Amino acid sequence: MTTATITALRKLPGLAKTAVLSGAFVLYLSPATELLSPASHAEDGGTLYNTAVDIRMGNRYFERQCSRCHGFDAKGNDETGAPDLTGTLRRASSDAGIFNIIREGIPGTAMLPVAADVPDPTVWQLVAYINSLRYDPASVDLAGNAGSGADPFGGKGECSSCHMVNGQGGRLGPDLSRVGENQTPEDLLQSMLDPDAAVAPRWWTIQVAGRDGEVREGFRMNEDSFSLRIMDADANLWSFQKRDIESYERSEQSTMPGYGQALSDGELDDLVAYLFSLRREVLPQ
């Protein structure tokens, strides 16, 4: 199969954490006045509790009180419905917003408020920890040039034959229009050097042996307890009931080749810079 894919959209907070603790990057703190709900009582205390010690204290409190649902790595849990807290937060866009959610909970959901006797500074430390899971992309200094990276993407690397960016490109790999929002430059580089490191289930492949002896292979568009749906290299869709097939084999490997040999270090750097620049345009306030 000539199709290609990149690794899963992992949201490793590792780089962000290092960044905050080493002071290499600036903490990304939105103005507290933004989107304050009328019922909120929080004031902007975030700037008072964002030292490395506060973040560590917040991390400790998080592991104890929050990790059961949100995960020890704050990346959420589909089974409990607890969201990933390492990317863009849907319910809060400011420190005060995060504070209020922790303080008051979200009515009608499993998100309960913290106990009333937990002091405000502890909640602010938690806010600081959650903020430490993100960083300002503008502060990241990259070796490559984003403008030059568009060349290997469309040309030598043939990335666009499989990947879509802003509506242009193939459908045999993830749409990369906003890949910079969810992946660190380190993640992006690793994806190109070692595509098999982490592949999202949607981009696994399945080989199905039918009762007629025919073997078909393609992307795992969907697999559930009873059925399979695959898309072959020619973009044909095939559906199967598991009970009607002879057998099937699943591969969790990527279909994308590694680019460590095909591209020079400089080209890879440029490509990383280009991909990292792919994010949603910030709408004017």
Place this chain on the structure above:
Amino acid sequence: MKKITNPFPPALAAAFLGVSFLVSAPLQAQEDPFSTVITPAFSPITWERLVNADDEPENWLMYSGTLDSQRYSLLDQINVDNVDQLEMKWAYQIPVIDRAETVPLVVDGIMFITEAPSNVVAVDALTGRQYWRYDHDMPDDLRICCGRNNRGVAILGETLFMSTLDAHLVAIDARTGNLLWDKEVAPHDSGYSKTAAPLIVKDKVVTGIAGGEFGIRGFIDAYDPETGELEWRTYVIPGPGEFGNDTWSGDSWKTGGAATWITGSYDEELNQIYWGTGNPGPDWNGDVRLGDNLYSDSVVALDGDTGEIEWHFQFTPHDVHDYDSIQIPILADIEFEGRERKVMMWANRNGFYYTLDRTDGEFLIGKPYAAQTWAQGLDPVTGRPIRVPGMAPTYEGIMVSPPIVGATNWYSPGYSQDTGLFYVTSFDGEQEFFKRDEDYEEGERFTGGGGRYTQPMDAYHSSIRAINPGTAEIEWEFPIMPRSSAGITTTAGGIVFTGSADGYFFALDAQSGEELWNISLGRRVHAAPMTFAVDGHQYVTIASGNVVYTFGLRN
């Protein structure tokens, strides 16, 4: 107490009766929560009827169907030959958006469904239409580990008994939904909560407690059904001077967890109540509670009258992986090594299946039934696990199987009297376990660590497994995906009914494991199916997402 039982909302009534009524009607509704709606008559549920529940398979009279918790129904109208003709008869949409873990009861055509957080509704089992509802008034400072769940009610006479998330036990008139009494079992703001259906034993309501992640001290209680008075309390962590207290270092027994958060079983002949117990606390840091930590991760057998512990069997001594023994004990009399034995079948969260003699807790046989890396095996005489060294959680994290959610968990297993097989929803997963140092603070989580998956859930193997209780060998398995938290019900029609996390409700051949029928209900099945009959027609009911579905054969 807050109740909304009027099926004719005041505003609507006002629209019919004229504007002048609008002023007084809402006031009246607020002042007087008394329900005037009455269900059709049903015959009161006596203890004798509960003991002989399998004599009336048209009714589903308790959480696990019968006191032996086999979840085996004698109904066979729906069977291996016609189950593929099932069609949906009705759906009841739960108004609270959460997840339904309820197993409804059916008494003479009336169905009682519990809802998150702790409500109950009575509906017509033929149509799903509501007779009445009870909404429990809930404080806003709950301490719950894992969601707003309620799993069902118990019935005795004409009274329903329900656990509530604020750690109360309530008695509700099954005819009207009116509250009869409301008893605080334990203080909710200290971390206690209640989610499981109670178990009726003779003239008492027996019930456990949740809160194992908050440093509680677990117990099993019995209440007077008339008055709500506590008849006895048996702590499953022994106090000073009692047998087993020395299996806890220092004062750790006071905050040792061992929550009793699922329903138990009862053997009338032996007059023993069997109940599983949860993890010791803090879950993942055993340094502060050295010793075996009795009776955490155990099954305890209690005297049916006094609640005294007659025997115990600890599946996981000094657990550091959160392997609660919160599984429902399945009781049956089977031939074991050529001899008729009264056994208890148990697939544990720790990855091992056990057959015990329930008269005295003797270990008969046990083997792994799912992926596990923490034990080399079980001692062939005592059944005690032989640990793999170095598998306790660390500060840096260590990969162990089963993961925290376990090889199975609270969801009901099943047993078929026809095949003699035991059926369990199982998971072959793994997780990185972390240890942390924490001091106990009342009402705060007290877990000492946590866990992390390193792969997407689809990468792990899940299945329904059929185990031979005589050999502890797996007879067949049916793969599903991803990890399921659905319970299992078997029938004399030769069927195993269960559900999956990807929203299927399905039927397997109990003998062969072959797929017979499935339907996608669109949302995770978090509950066990139950089956009943009205007017000679058999139905099967399952909750998926926020909906309770009832299926029957095409007319």
